[in-house]
Amino acid sequence: MAGRQFERFSREIEAREDELARRAIAAAARSYSPYSGFPVGACLVWLDPQSGGIGISVGCNVENAFYESGHAEQAAIMAGVSAGYRRLVAAYVACTKPEPGSPLPLAIPCGFCRQWMCEFVPEGEDAAIAIVAKDGSIRARFRLIADLLPRPFRLG
Numbered sequence: 464m465a466g467r468q469f470e471r472f473s474r475e476i477e478a479r480e481d482e483l484a485r486r487a488i489a490a491a492a493r494s495y496s497p498y499s500g501f502p503v504g505a506c507l508v509w510l511d512p513q514s515g516g517i518g519i520s521v522g523c524n525v526e527n528a529f530y531e532s533g534h535a536e537q538a539a540i541m542a543g544v545s546a547g548y549r550r551l552v553a554a555y556v557a558c559t560k561p562e563p564g565s566p567l568p569l570a571i572p573c574g575f576c577r578q579w580m581c582e583f584v585p586e587g588e589d590a591a592i593a594i595v596a597k598d599g600s601i602r603a604r605f606r607l608i609a610d611l612l613p614r615p616f617r618l619g
Protein backbone atom coordinates (compact mmCIF):
# COMPACT_ATOMS: atom_id res chain seq x y z
CA MET A 464 0.00 0.00 0.00
CA ALA A 465 1.26 3.43 -0.87
CA GLY A 466 2.27 5.58 2.03
CA ARG A 467 2.37 2.91 4.74
CA GLN A 468 4.92 4.74 6.85
CA PHE A 469 3.16 8.04 6.36
CA GLU A 470 -0.14 6.50 7.46
CA ARG A 471 1.61 5.04 10.49
CA PHE A 472 2.95 8.40 11.57
CA SER A 473 0.33 10.68 10.06
CA ARG A 474 -1.22 11.66 13.39
CA GLU A 475 2.13 12.66 14.88
CA ILE A 476 3.17 14.45 11.70
CA GLU A 477 -0.11 16.35 11.54
CA ALA A 478 0.20 17.30 15.20
CA ARG A 479 3.67 18.68 14.50
CA GLU A 480 2.83 20.21 11.13
CA ASP A 481 3.19 23.84 12.27
CA GLU A 482 6.64 23.08 13.65
CA LEU A 483 7.67 21.20 10.49
CA ALA A 484 6.49 24.08 8.29
CA ARG A 485 8.30 26.60 10.50
CA ARG A 486 11.49 24.59 10.31
CA ALA A 487 11.29 24.56 6.51
CA ILE A 488 10.84 28.35 6.51
CA ALA A 489 13.71 28.78 8.98
CA ALA A 490 15.93 26.67 6.72
CA ALA A 491 14.97 28.84 3.72
CA ALA A 492 15.97 31.89 5.73
CA ARG A 493 19.47 30.38 6.00
CA SER A 494 19.67 29.75 2.23
CA TYR A 495 22.74 30.93 0.37
CA SER A 496 21.17 31.95 -2.94
CA PRO A 497 22.77 35.22 -4.08
CA TYR A 498 22.52 34.27 -7.78
CA SER A 499 18.92 33.13 -8.10
CA GLY A 500 17.44 35.09 -5.21
CA PHE A 501 15.28 32.01 -4.68
CA PRO A 502 15.67 30.78 -1.11
CA VAL A 503 14.33 27.30 -0.44
CA GLY A 504 14.21 25.29 2.76
CA ALA A 505 13.26 21.68 3.32
CA CYS A 506 12.26 19.88 6.48
CA LEU A 507 12.21 16.11 5.96
CA VAL A 508 10.51 13.54 8.17
CA TRP A 509 12.15 10.13 8.30
CA LEU A 510 11.61 6.84 10.00
CA ASP A 511 14.23 6.80 12.75
CA PRO A 512 15.55 3.22 12.90
CA GLN A 513 16.98 3.73 16.39
CA SER A 514 13.88 5.01 18.18
CA GLY A 515 11.29 3.46 15.87
CA GLY A 516 9.68 6.91 15.73
CA ILE A 517 10.30 9.78 13.39
CA GLY A 518 13.42 11.82 12.84
CA ILE A 519 13.81 15.24 11.27
CA SER A 520 16.44 16.78 9.02
CA VAL A 521 16.56 20.19 7.42
CA GLY A 522 18.45 21.75 4.55
CA CYS A 523 18.56 24.84 2.39
CA ASN A 524 19.78 25.56 -1.10
CA VAL A 525 23.41 26.58 -1.42
CA GLU A 526 24.51 28.24 -4.64
CA ASN A 527 27.89 28.69 -6.16
CA ALA A 528 29.35 31.04 -8.78
CA PHE A 529 30.20 27.90 -10.76
CA TYR A 530 26.45 27.11 -10.98
CA GLU A 531 26.85 23.69 -9.39
CA SER A 532 24.28 24.49 -6.75
CA GLY A 533 22.85 22.22 -4.10
CA HIS A 534 19.10 22.12 -3.60
CA ALA A 535 17.33 22.32 -0.25
CA GLU A 536 15.83 18.84 -0.46
CA GLN A 537 19.22 17.44 -1.44
CA ALA A 538 20.88 19.16 1.52
CA ALA A 539 18.19 17.83 3.88
CA ILE A 540 18.60 14.33 2.44
CA MET A 541 22.35 14.48 3.02
CA ALA A 542 21.75 15.61 6.60
CA GLY A 543 19.16 12.89 7.19
CA VAL A 544 21.24 10.11 5.72
CA SER A 545 24.23 11.36 7.70
CA ALA A 546 22.09 11.01 10.83
CA GLY A 547 21.40 7.37 9.96
CA TYR A 548 17.99 7.72 8.35
CA ARG A 549 17.09 5.75 5.24
CA ARG A 550 13.29 5.86 4.93
CA LEU A 551 11.69 9.15 3.95
CA VAL A 552 8.14 9.60 5.22
CA ALA A 553 7.25 13.23 4.48
CA ALA A 554 8.77 16.47 3.26
CA TYR A 555 7.89 20.11 3.95
CA VAL A 556 9.35 22.45 1.36
CA ALA A 557 9.23 26.23 1.65
CA CYS A 558 10.28 29.15 -0.47
CA THR A 559 10.31 32.49 1.26
CA LYS A 560 10.05 34.35 -2.03
CA PRO A 561 7.31 32.82 -4.18
CA GLU A 562 6.67 34.52 -7.47
CA PRO A 563 3.98 37.21 -7.12
CA GLY A 564 0.67 36.14 -8.58
CA SER A 565 1.70 32.53 -8.93
CA PRO A 566 -1.14 30.14 -8.12
CA LEU A 567 1.42 27.98 -6.32
CA PRO A 568 4.71 28.96 -4.77
CA LEU A 569 7.53 27.76 -6.96
CA ALA A 570 9.19 25.59 -4.33
CA ILE A 571 7.59 22.44 -5.66
CA PRO A 572 10.47 19.96 -5.75
CA CYS A 573 12.32 19.86 -9.06
CA GLY A 574 12.84 16.62 -10.99
CA PHE A 575 16.30 16.15 -9.59
CA CYS A 576 15.06 16.38 -6.00
CA ARG A 577 12.06 14.17 -6.70
CA GLN A 578 14.42 11.43 -7.81
CA TRP A 579 16.72 12.06 -4.83
CA MET A 580 13.82 11.73 -2.40
CA CYS A 581 12.48 8.67 -4.22
CA GLU A 582 15.75 6.90 -3.50
CA PHE A 583 14.63 6.69 0.14
CA VAL A 584 11.08 5.52 -0.50
CA PRO A 585 10.85 1.77 -1.12
CA GLU A 586 9.02 0.51 -4.16
CA GLY A 587 5.31 0.15 -3.41
CA GLU A 588 5.34 2.87 -0.75
CA ASP A 589 5.08 6.63 -0.95
CA ALA A 590 5.88 9.83 0.92
CA ALA A 591 3.78 12.93 1.55
CA ILE A 592 5.03 16.25 0.21
CA ALA A 593 3.72 19.55 1.60
CA ILE A 594 4.45 22.90 -0.04
CA VAL A 595 4.71 25.60 2.61
CA ALA A 596 3.78 29.21 1.91
CA LYS A 597 5.65 32.18 3.36
CA ASP A 598 3.11 32.55 6.16
CA GLY A 599 3.58 28.92 7.22
CA SER A 600 0.32 27.66 5.74
CA ILE A 601 0.32 24.55 3.57
CA ARG A 602 -0.28 25.66 0.00
CA ALA A 603 -0.37 22.25 -1.68
CA ARG A 604 -0.02 18.58 -0.89
CA PHE A 605 1.31 15.85 -3.11
CA ARG A 606 2.42 12.28 -2.92
CA LEU A 607 6.01 11.99 -4.08
CA ILE A 608 5.53 8.98 -6.32
CA ALA A 609 1.82 8.95 -7.07
CA ASP A 610 1.73 12.65 -8.00
CA LEU A 611 5.20 14.07 -8.63
CA LEU A 612 7.27 11.14 -9.89
CA PRO A 613 4.96 8.36 -11.02
CA ARG A 614 7.62 6.29 -12.78
CA PRO A 615 10.87 6.87 -10.92
CA PHE A 616 14.15 5.53 -12.17
CA ARG A 617 15.16 2.45 -10.21
CA LEU A 618 18.01 0.06 -10.83
CA GLY A 619 16.94 -3.52 -11.36
Ligand SMILES: [Zn+2]
Nearest residue numbers: 534573575576
Ligand atom coordinates in the same frame (compact mmCIF):
# COMPACT_ATOMS: atom_id res chain seq x y z
ZN1 LIG B 1 15.62 20.57 -6.53
